[in-house]
Amino acid sequence: MTQISSRHENVARDFAAVADRVTKWDAPTPVPEWITGDIVEHLLTWFPPALESWGGPSLTDIPSRGLAERWRLRTVEVQAILDDRDLASKTIESGDFAGMRLDEAIDRLYTADIFMHTWDLARAADIEIHLSGSYAARLHEGLAAMEENLRASGHFGPAVETDSEDPVDQLVAFIGRDPQWSAPSLASATS
DSSP states (O other): OOHHHHHHHHHHHHHHHHHTTOOOTTOBOSSTTOBHHHHHHHHHHHHHHHHHHTTOOOOOOOTTSOHHHHHHHHHHHHHHHHHOHHHHTOBOOSSTTTTSBHHHHIIIIIIHHHHHHHHHHHHHTTOOOOOOHHHHHHHHHHHHTTHHHHHHHTSSOOOOOOOOOOHHHHHHHHTTOOTTOOOHHHHHHHO
């Protein structure tokens, strides 16, 4: 198992552990226009066409199943791609990622997206999750190097100010989330 394959396995497992515990799929999230179910739907829907455009295989989805189960099925498919050395090392031939290996593109875009949305889903469902500070710091550094393009693309909102030294807090603030965000019903219950 490569480092990329292992990272996906761990990050996807963390997301699944949170998704398995979500009881309210219509709860608000740190992403103002999304509810909890939208987070999983986002991860299930944006990646398959991207993967195909990179020359990867088609992925399946069974919309009649629950979100957590659909996530687990998707994770198995993506993990199989990353564990297949020949397929994972295939070079993307066209588009914005031409010249990059398939596993590198999956790691940089998809696994990173799962990691960041794990925080969103956990916060929305009031589930404690311990995300890797070292991985968060590496993601933050990589994203900061592309900040102007990322903000212009609309993929991230304006950065949020934070005094936190925690790398996960710094990452989520960079991508436009308030590290202190909690679900409205939870916040009002403590007031």
